[in-house]
Amino acid sequence: MPQITVNEAIGQALAEEMRRDDRVMMFGEGVATKRQDLVAEFGKLRVRNTPLAEGIIAGTAAGAAATGLRPVVDLLFAPFLCFAMDEIVNSAGKLRYISGGQFEFPMVVIAMTGGGWTVGAQHNHNLEAWFVHSPGLKVVMPSNAADFKGLLKSAIRDDNPVLFFVDMPLGYVPGEVPEGEHLVPIGKAAVRRAGTDVTIISYAKMVDTCLQAAGQLAEKGIEAEVIDLRSLKPLDEEAILRSARKTGRVLIVHEASRMCGVGAEVAAIVSEQAFDALKAPVRRLTGPDAPAASSWVLEQAFMPQVEAVTKAAAAMIGEVAETA
Structure with missing residues (x-):
């Protein structure tokens, strides 16, 4: 292609x-x-x-x-x-x-x-x-x-x-990009990387951040599944719940601020409909409740980075090990 x-x-x-x-x-x-x-x-x-x-x-x-x-x-x-x-x-x-x-x-x-x-x-x-x-x-x-x-x-x-x-x-x-007629349906998420230990859900450029984190996690023996929402409304609840039940751990990553963000809705869906499958509390990793800076250095600090995603996902595995 x-x-x-x-x-x-x-x-x-x-x-x-x-x-x-x-x-x-x-x-x-x-x-x-x-x-x-x-x-x-x-x-x-x-x-x-x-x-x-x-x-x-x-x-x-x-x-x-x-x-x-x-x-x-x-x-x-x-x-x-x-x-x-x-x-x-x-x-x-x-x-x-x-x-x-x-x-x-x-x-x-x-x-x-x-x-x-x-x-x-x-x-x-x-x-x-x-x-x-x-x-x-x-x-x-x-x-x-x-x-x-x-x-x-x-x-x-x-x-x-x-x-x-x-x-x-x-x-x-x-x-x-495929040649010829190429349509992606609204309301369907995509599995960008399959895994069994933790589900990382994101969208937009944070998907690549999460994929890089998944690569680092694999080096630690942790297989992360990365879900790209693509469509925020309608949400692909079936894909979200399928992965949550598969791994038992869900980390949601987005650049937008935490309060009442898309991650809150995803967390609520998982908690309400897949609580019995969870092995750890659902976590969110987001941008701060603050205006974006115009400084490159501060702007990078504003956004979730690969190391932060890796650390948050690994901590969820650690929590289970400590309580097992």
């Missing part, structure tokens, strides 16, 4: 879906400037720059979706979603239900998030849990080029609004 970067995978998904369905259009902050290949192929009516007005962009997308189009909008950085909360959460997320199913809102909202570019707190804030908590919305956060392409294509075809978060440092990371 050919290797392409995440940004290239996103571009391929957009082009393929725009060729497949002439209702697909893209607009947002700088999209026509960044994606001139799309402008050249599909024209200025279907690929448009907009003013820096996130509420207007999202509101226009909701209206376009309600009238039969399938808009993809790029709001650049996740904190800018604060300016579009009413349009995304209160309109796009609720109006299909309120209308009794008479209207559909097939719109995709793309936003970048996550540390690694030292863009500072007003441009870097992991807000995915806000939208997971909002009825009517779907939320995805891929970890590799193949999933970026496959999930974006699925999101564009979905009849509900989908928040599509791009972890910033992943943009230029290459990966193998």
Whole structure:
């Protein structure tokens, strides 16, 4: 399979879906400037720059979706979603239900998030849990080029609004992407590494951190299973519970802050439905309850690192040994 970067995978998904369905259009902050290949192929009516007005962009997308189009909008950085909360959460997320199913809102909202570019707190804030908590919305956060392409294509075809978060440092990371039609279903997790001793659950760039930790754990004789959620809403509860029952130990890792994060929901699912299989308490390893720093060194300290994941997972095995 050919290797392409995440940004290239996103571009391929957009082009393929725009060729497949002439209702697909893209607009947002700088999209026509960044994606001139799309402008050249599909024209200025279907690929448009907009003013820096996130509420207007999202509101226009909701209206376009309600009238039969399938808009993809790029709001650049996740904190800018604060300016579009009413349009995304209160309109796009609720109006299909309120209308009794008479209207559909097939719109995709793309936003970048996550540390690694030292863009500072007003441009870097992991807000995915806000939208997971909002009825009517779907939320995805891929970890590799193949999933970026496959999930974006699925999101564009979905009849509900989908928040599509791009972890910033992943943009230029290459990966193998299948040729031809490639779809990844929303709501299905992936087992990135099989193991029997401890389950490590994560998403976005933290998946690679967890895989590196799993390699270090293997050197200690501990076989970790790494689950990539990919889709945060809907969550693949079956995959989560299957692995939890298999290993009896669950560590959840994400960059977003701990309080009311995605990890809390995963921990609750495991505790409520697989408690009898647990050999140790469920643990979470997350970012702090603090704004992201713009210093590279502090930003790295802000994020869970390989050594911290390795230590936390090994400690869970140690706890069992000590109490056995």
